Amino acid sequence: MATLRDYRVHRRAIARSRLVIWTVILLAFGWATWGTGFGVLTFVQGIGGSFAFIATDLLPPRLEAAPQFIDDAIDTLLMSYVGMVMSVVLSLPLGVLGARNTTVHRLLSYASKGTVSFIRAAPDLIFAIFLVALFGIGPLAGTVAMGISGIGILGKAYADGIEAIDMQQVEGIRAAGGTWFQVLGQGVWPQFKPTFITWSLYRLDLNIREAAVLGLVGAGGLGYALITEIRTFQYRTATTVILMIFVMILLVEFVTGILRRRVL
Amino acid sequence: MALDPMLVVRGLSKQYPDGTKALTGIDLEVPRGQLVAVIGLSGAGKSTLLRCINRLVEPTSGQVVVNGRDVTRASRRELRLIRREIGMVFQHFNLVDRLPVVRNALHGRLGYVGSLRGALGMFPQADVERALDVLDQLGLGQQAFKRCADLSGGQKQRVGIARALMQEAKLILADEPIASLDPWSAETIMKTLRDVAVREGITTVVNLHQVEFAKEFADRVVGLREGVIYCDLPAESLDDATIQELYRGRVPEPVSQEY
Numbered sequence: 001m002a003t004l005r006d007y008r009v010h011r012r013a014i015a016r017s018r019l020v021i022w023t024v025i026l027l028a029f030g031w032a033t034w035g036t037g038f039g040v041l042t043f044v045q046g047i048g049g050s051f052a053f054i055a056t057d058l059l060p061p062r063l064e065a066a067p068q069f070i071d072d073a074i075d076t077l078l079m080s081y082v083g084m085v086m087s088v089v090l091s092l093p094l095g096v097l098g099a100r101n102t103t104v105h106r107l108l109s110y111a112s113k114g115t116v117s118f119i120r121a122a123p124d125l126i127f128a129i130f131l132v133a134l135f136g137i138g139p140l141a142g143t144v145a146m147g148i149s150g151i152g153i154l155g156k157a158y159a160d161g162i163e164a165i166d167m168q169q170v171e172g173i174r175a176a177g178g179t180w181f182q183v184l185g186q187g188v189w190p191q192f193k194p195t196f197i198t199w200s201l202y203r204l205d206l207n208i209r210e211a212a213v214l215g216l217v218g219a220g221g222l223g224y225a226l227i228t229e230i231r232t233f234q235y236r237t238a239t240t241v242i243l244m245i246f247v248m249i250l251l252v253e254f255v256t257g258i259l260r261r262r263v264l
Numbered sequence: 265m266a267l268d269p270m271l272v273v274r275g276l277s278k279q280y281p282d283g284t285k286a287l288t289g290i291d292l293e294v295p296r297g298q299l300v301a302v303i304g305l306s307g308a309g310k311s312t313l314l315r316c317i318n319r320l321v322e323p324t325s326g327q328v329v330v331n332g333r334d335v336t337r338a339s340r341r342e343l344r345l346i347r348r349e350i351g352m353v354f355q356h357f358n359l360v361d362r363l364p365v366v367r368n369a370l371h372g373r374l375g376y377v378g379s380l381r382g383a384l385g386m387f388p389q390a391d392v393e394r395a396l397d398v399l400d401q402l403g404l405g406q407q408a409f410k411r412c413a414d415l416s417g418g419q420k421q422r423v424g425i426a427r428a429l430m431q432e433a434k435l436i437l438a439d440e441p442i443a444s445l446d447p448w449s450a451e452t453i454m455k456t457l458r459d460v461a462v463r464e465g466i467t468t469v470v471n472l473h474q475v476e477f478a479k480e481f482a483d484r485v486v487g488l489r490e491g492v493i494y495c496d497l498p499a500e501s502l503d504d505a506t507i508q509e510l511y512r513g514r515v516p517e518p519v520s521q522e523y
Contacts, residue, residue, distance in 0.1 A: 178344075
């Protein structure tokens with residue numbers, strides 16, 4: 001039987017491990033602050049400078065320039081959408097084969113999860129840089145970069161989503177004599193569908209944001225328009241582009257939000 | 265040929281990877297049209313026995329023959345063909361909750377339609393008509409297009425039986441079909457299983473917790489204890505002494521009165 005003494009020993013062990021955890025967290029924070037030269041003073045001084053730059057150079061935005069970027073905005077939208085579809089198509093088989101409960105073989109599951117992790121490890125900016133070198137400046141490079149890097153997120157989300165389903169429902173199909181495809185289509189898919197829709201639309205949201213950044217390395221769309229204006233010191237026009245990116249992100253989030261509610 | 269038994273189990277043993285010996289040397293023969301109740305404590309191996317019959321659980325050794333076909337040696341393809349003749353009814357129903365009732369009943373046809381068509385949920389019109397008919401017979405006519413998630417436990421279990429009937433099952437395995445139901449629904453489900461067995465001549469093996477239900481509805485009662493068959497008799501010869509002996513060992517230990 002456990003005694004009060006055991007209880008005290010048990011409590012002391014917990015206290016000790018907490019002490020270790022907090023020491024590690026604080027030491028790491030101290031090291032990181034020192035290493036990055038982060039100081040409250042420099043930070044506050046910087047804020048002043050930033051505000052001056054924003055007030056004098058960026059504002060007011062040259063709104064009359066907006067129409068000339070409509071094409072770029074549409075490019076960004078299309079890039080994001082095509083990129084999402086590409087990620088979805090490539091991620092589905094990886095997700096199904098990666099999930100322990102639907103894979104055809106354990107080794108294939110490891111291989112599939114490994115591939116996805118590998119892709120996830122590289123930021124999409126890296127893919128974009130390579131692809132711009134391959135395809136040249138323009139939306140194609142950005143689209144493919146988003147398509148590939150999306151696998152890193154969707155492949156994992158899909159596999160996790162499939163692993164989280166109720167296997168009793170799947171067992172019912174299997175017991176009735178269903179083939180692997182039938183088990184997937186009738187037992188797995190209905191349960192996985194909400195996760196699938198949520199994550200795929202979330203990836204579309206992310207792509208709109210990514211598109212703006214990827215433009216900086218020449219991968220087309222509004223991001224490329226933005227960096228062009230900045231390089232030519234047309235800051236007020238750049239502000240217009242930033243506003244457009246902002247509005248588009250909100251718009252897409254709004255629409256995907258409605259879609260999600262309608263479908264689920 | 266019609267007189268050979270529907271189900272033959274010979275020397276069936278199952279040991280789980282964690283070392284648990286769930287079944288040891290089970291021999292069982294079930295003639296066509298018989299309704300057998302398998303009773304015993306939780307952990308006695310009832311569920312494992314049922315799942316070894318259609319190989320949802322892979323037996324360690326022994327042989328299972330269903331309708332003259334060796335289940336234990338069947339290839340994956342053969343196994344699917346055997347499984348489509350074995351309807352299974354589960355304690356937790358194992359229906360796809362997000363799909364409508366009629367589709368869940370149609371899942372019983374999966375073994376008969378093409379793989380891709382089945383995966384997409386496209387069934388021949390004749391199957392759909394029969395599914396609606398079967399659901400109607402089981403008193404689920406009004407529920408056909410609701411999601412399974414919206415049904416009561418008793419209704420769900422009837423959908424489970426509808427699925428088995430759609431399979432044109434020759435053998436129904438029911439794993440604790442009434443353990444999650446209120447007594448009133450339990451009664452209905454047992455009656456339904458009984459009716460179906462009698463009307464369609466379907467051989468049925470039912471795992472049960474409740475001895476009373478076993479005595480009332482089964483032709484024959486098989487008692488499992490610690491993975492071996494402890495008794496095997498006609499339902500009417502099951503007496504209290506046998507039941508007590510079968511369930512021995514799980515009587516609560518006397519509480520010590522000393523301080």
